[in-house]
Amino acid sequence: VGNTIQTSQRSGVVVRNTADPTFRGNTFLSNAIAGIDVQDGAKGTFEKNILRSNGQMGVNLQGSANGKVVFVKNVIELSPYGVHASDGARALVSRSTIRHCQTGVMAERTSAAAIVKNFIESCVTAVTCTGEGTKGFFMYNSVRGNEETGFSVEDSAAPILIGNTILGQKTGVFVLDESAPRLLYNIISFNSVAVDCARPNRAQL
DSSP, X not given: OXXXXXXXXXXXXXXXXXXXXXXXXXXXXXXXXXXXXXXXXXXXXEESOXXXXXXXXXXXXXXXXXXXXXXXXXXXXXXXXXXXXXXXXXXXXESOEEESSSEEEEEEXXXXXXXXXXXXXXXXXXXXXXXXXOOOEEESOEEEOOSSEEEEEETXXXXXXXXXXXXXXXXXXXXXXXXXXXXXXOEEESSSEEEEEESSOOOBO
């Protein structure tokens, strides 16, 4: 609690194997790869941390486990990826602020994360979901004022988007490459284009 973890040559914290730690109220600053790196399906609770200016990603969530990583009320900013979830990751990311990143949330390679009630703003792309077998729930997020795209769903991904507010991007939702997202009860407004379906896809709205 209350630690500053900074300028590591790789990641600030690595959690792996069967670890299940709790981190609250820490600052992860300018680490070369990630502020927090959860590998091999490890678990953990991360609450009210600040992750700023980490070299590749604020948070890396990799691999599946019997339980989930719980990541709530954090601030992630100024990294290429805010949250990177892959290889079956089953994290809950909730009530966090993700801003000023190239991509706020990157879900790929069979990720099944739940991204719920976050503020994702002032990124280039708020959320990219890509790859066959990549699913996950994106629910009740506020996606506002991102430079290019709110949600980009690519390469056969099939997430479910429920109740999100998607405002003020060039494209609210961009769907392509055999992807099959389901969009339910979202508010998509004040974008240059609300929904752009390009190339073969199986979107359901």
